[in-house]
Amino acid sequence: MKIFKISQFAFAAMLLAETALISCGGNNTKSGSDSSSKPAEAAASTTDANTLLGAGSTFVYPLFSKMFAEYNKETGIKVNYQSIGSGGGILQLTNKTIDFGDSDAPLNDDQTKKIGAEVLHIPMCAGAVVISYNLPDLKSTLKLDPEVLANIFLGKITKWDDAAIAKINPGVKLPSTGIFIAHRSDGSGTTNIFTTYLSKVSADWNTKPGKGSAINWPVGLGGKGNEGVAGLIKQTPGAIGYIELAYAIQNKMTFADLKNKSGNYITPTVASTSAAGNIAIPADAKVSLSNTDAKDGYPISGFTWAMIYKEQNYSGRTKDRAEKVIKLLWWNTHEGQKLCNDLNYAPLSPAAVAVAEKILKSATFDGKAIQQ
Template sequence: MISLFNRFYLLGLGAIALVLTSCNSGESSNSPKDMAGNASAGDALLGAGSTFIYPLFSKLFSVYHDSTGLKVNYQSIGSGGGILQLTNKTVEFGATDAALNEEQTQKISVPVLHIPMCSGAVVVSYNLPGIKDTLQFTPTLLADIFLGKVKKWNDPKIASVNKGVSLPDMPIIIAHRSDGSGTTNIFTTYLSKVNNEWNTKVGKGSSINWPVGLGGKGNEGVAGLIKQTPGAIGYIELAYALQNKMSYARLQNKSGKFITPSVASTSAAGNIQLPADAKVSLTDTDAPDGYPISGFTWAIIYKEQKYNNRSQDKATNLVQLLWWNIHQGQQYCEPLHYAPLSQSAQSVAETILKSATYDGKPILTEQ
């Protein structure tokens, strides 16, 4: 059987649609008691957005269809694309690594729920042939590299925090996202927090004007650029780096420690009390052992699910799917290098999902 990550290369860098079908089985104690089974073809759910969470969603939707028969078609097109498709009401749910900003919220004009699915790490990956040491970067150094101020790998600024490493006299080539991306939002939010020059000259957002570099579509595209380009450095989701055996750096956090990105250090960054709407940034964490470029991925849905002639069954299927994701689905996070929701984050996610309505009435009446 072809592995998930080999499929990325076989299918290219475009949008990847995942269509899953199967049969019905039982439920567990965390499922709504009225979970639907044996869903028909017309009940298939459509979603789009984050490439960051695509490996996890692939697993979750595969397991879920085996137990309910519900088909899920998810397009890995980037957070910006997912927000746009939800705005246009062409999908049932979006997935984004950046909470909706004020402009996006006003454009949708009705309440949208942000349900946290997991948290993950954005790693700084590089391609330096012959270098076996794990490089490390300070916040200032990382910003200077992506500002184009540090142009060669043997620059004294890199050498000073990587003592004993034989760095090559090779140009640094920046790889970044070309599409609207929550991964970009997490990365640039971090740089804006830790570096005043970046904050004033470049700023943060899902799409920015990059000072230097080459653009790739999706985490897959940036990973491909890094792998194919000696001297390249870029930012990608941890799972992509691990599954493709790519090098990635340790980063100095606010406590002064150089932290290796991992499920444990990502969990440490995300072990905070969430606000009621779950919209919070985990970057530049105060946690002593937390990895500093971490973030939540949210599923986003309309709070009122009666729109565009949608049936109540479809709305119920959607909310039950997301309920399952934040409960039974959490067991699949760690094997794929995502941090599962903390107990407090799960509790906030439950409350948010229970606020979803159909014709003004709560969809989840029993759980």
């Protein structure tokens, strides 16, 4: 058994090193309807008035890729979206090298201060963060409750056949395999959704390590983006990690049913994510969907937001470019919503669409509303 544990962790370390090398080489950045993989900083110098630049969340990348391809067919406008993580998107927005960022977490106080201007948060859709695991011999779907999940990621539960896991999975033959934790290595809105949930349900987690887009993980190894974490899980027996539902389904990965606040074990689906998102939406759209009160709602759900400067006349931008950005995001929150279900995202509720409309209509150029 000791030999297996050593080889397992050595393999994971080698995989992580390989991922890091690829990442450093700059070849793993994905773009949307533009096939270019050049960094957003370089792309920002483009003079093409018909190409808009975005960067950020990997959580929403599968949906954005489809949305922007369809938008290009309908309008001729290209969108070069760099899937570099929410933290990267916020940095690019701060540096004014893109037209819009996307994040699965609203700007925090420090980020808002660094930007130094009002930023609008426009909800794009809701998604589920699933708890995926690699236990090839397990025939039934694993059930997890908030306490067990928190203790696994705190490093307090280290074996899959631990009594606490067995108690909520009666009759299931659990392996004695050691648990390997996979988490994000980059600043991530997916991490923010996950750790915000853990902070709500676990006093130990809330005290330390707490919530955020980047935290000091008690245990485990990190992968870059949802893709990196999915890769670690798929290639490491005994692994567990958190990824967006679309990535899990596309990669044919198994994921757990999770006990919600109402005491029901919920399978993450578009329907259970929609149930979590069917709530009152504040005027600024900044709301957490995790640990939902909805009896049929999946508890680790969250919005992803496109982010733009409220005043669009900055850094030599033209009014035409500002109008194109607003039209794109309006299309995303209206016609583009029909693409959500097939890609395992929850469309915006009518209430969320109404809030998104008001936010987009508040964007200005020289102080005058862009969208009438």
